Amino acid sequence: MIAFLGMGLLGSNFVRALINKGNSVQVWNRTTSKATALEAYGAKAFADVTAAVKGASRVHITLKDDHTVDEVLAAAAPGLQPGAVIIDHTTTSADGAVQRTKDWKARGFTYLHAPVFMGPQNALESTGYMLVSGDQEVIATYTPVLAEMTGQVINFGDTAGKAAGMKLIGNSFLVSLTAGLADTLSLAKALNIPISDVTGLFGEWNPGNGLAARIKRMASGSYDSPSWELNMARKDTQLFIDAAAKADVPLAILPAIAKEMDQWIAKGHGQDDWTVIGKNSI
Structure with a gap:
């Protein structure tokens, strides 16, 4: 099960593409109607972010900025299953990405920042570029699933936050x-x-x-x-x-x-x- 938080133009098309590939996706958005609109494509929408992430082994995020990511993840935290990986596609500060990687690891979760050079159509077509850096074991594990979402995954090495930069x-x-x-x-x-x-x-x-x-x-x-x-x-x-x-x-x-x-x-x-x-x- 995959959860996706943030149903803007990019997130909603990521969800449609994931569903087209046979994935079950639970979705949430601050404006609930944007999440429920994805039910027409097979997503399961939730008004509560804690409920939206329950049972999900991967939680993808496409939000606005550092503050929004931290706020939404704090609200979602009680629903995260043990060992869940958080994959954040939001454009954020490098310092924010470094801090979240550290903080969520301390809480027993994997946080991987994977920003993209992709427009909404790219997200729907699974084309474009996704950037990653940090723990190379984590990146090696999740590159195959990220590659299915984009045309190319670019690995900038083991420095956390470098992909954000x-x-x-x-x-x-x-x-x-x-x-x-x-x-x-x-x-x-x-x-x-x-x-x-x-x-x-x-x-x-x-x-x-x-x-x-x-x-x-x-x-x-x-x-x-x-x-x-x-x-x-x-x-x-x-x-x-x-x-x-x-x-x-x-x-x-x-x-x-x-x-x-x-x-x-x-x-x-x-x-x-x-x-x-x-x-x-x-």
Whole structure:
């Protein structure tokens, strides 16, 4: 028997996929109607979280944050059967994941943090990426069942909380990328260039292909053989800002990047490779 707590878009589709694979799943959600909606697919819904976990050898969680996870697990604890494993897919802090691993082990339970890079459709189709780290015996035991839920399980070694950290790193990139794309589309609007043309450009020229090389360049600590001088990158950044200002189109992050560039130029790095602005991150 499997229990699943948290019937948001991700959790509900995880449940549907598990049922499609022949599993019996007990579900709970703070808004009970979201749990009972899964009964149409064969789940057994509970209004009480303690009852929802009774008899379950595995308890999966997809909740909001550290506080919610701790609160829900505290409420569920009286119903947990001895030896139950708690598998938490919530995006949380690394410290929170470490503390929960320690605390639940002391109480006689296994807690495994397994955050994901998956959308709702991935959860339904069992595709995407699931991240784990910590006790390698535990991970070896549960990787087969986790692999059935996702396309790939990535093991980051025996450091508890590292999977949580890697999830945050990945999400920070997605947030930064989306904010950057928002400014890119704002610039296109200012220049009266259709989004379809922007899509076409990136379809032909995919800057994402250079991501690994860019990280390697930034991590090298060597910026004195530039492929794009910081002075020139700053000049172009001002062209972006001026074009947007002329069209009265707001920009979210490019002005902040310009300010950072100015600080590095003032330190004497204008002729270095523009990736020097990430030097303090290394």
